[in-house]
Amino acid sequence: MTETGVTCFFEGELIKTHTRVKKGRRSTDWADYPAEKVAFLMRTPAWCLRQARELGPAVSAVVEALLGVQALHRLRSAQGVIALAERYGPERLDAACAGALFAGDPSYRTIRGILQSDRDTLAPEEPAACPQIPAHLHGPDTLFAYLEV
Numbered sequence: 001m002t003e004t005g006v007t008c009f010f011e012g013e014l015i016k017t018h019t020r021v022k023k024g025r026r027s028t029d030w031a032d033y034p035a036e037k038v039a040f041l042m043r044t045p046a047w048c049l050r051q052a053r054e055l056g057p058a059v060s061a062v063v064e065a066l067l068g069v070q071a072l073h074r075l076r077s078a079q080g081v082i083a084l085a086e087r088y089g090p091e092r093l094d095a096a097c098a099g100a101l102f103a104g105d106p107s108y109r110t111i112r113g114i115l116q117s118d119r120d121t122l123a124p125e126e127p128a129a130c131p132q133i134p135a136h137l138h139g140p141d142t143l144f145a146y147l148e149v
Helices: 035-041 045-055 057-068 075-088 090-103 108-116
Strands: 005-010 013-019
Touching (some): 045 075, 057 090
Antiparallel strands (some): 005 013
């Protein structure tokens, strides 16, 4: 160790040399990490948004919703949604995201459930029309109105 660098040895063999940085700072050499770890760490919110736009408009809307509030806390969910494209394909993922948005629950868990149950292949259902409310639910004025005649 010198004022300008740090040298690491293992069993007498030189492993790595690092340049010293100012106290309180860190320096990361991504070449020291396995490729799959580097890929994961580089999947930032900006990366997620770019990937989502390529996968489809509904995927993009879901990822934007996930990262819109507390992006770092929801980053894993956004990464998970994007990773579903590897298993199910972009078309199915986009359809599942559209279904989740329609249902009002654009979360990773909902989208994964839609894909696992093959509900992404079905057209979204229209909400059923509200049936006529029975008279006794209108209140006492309406319920006993017929007696006043």
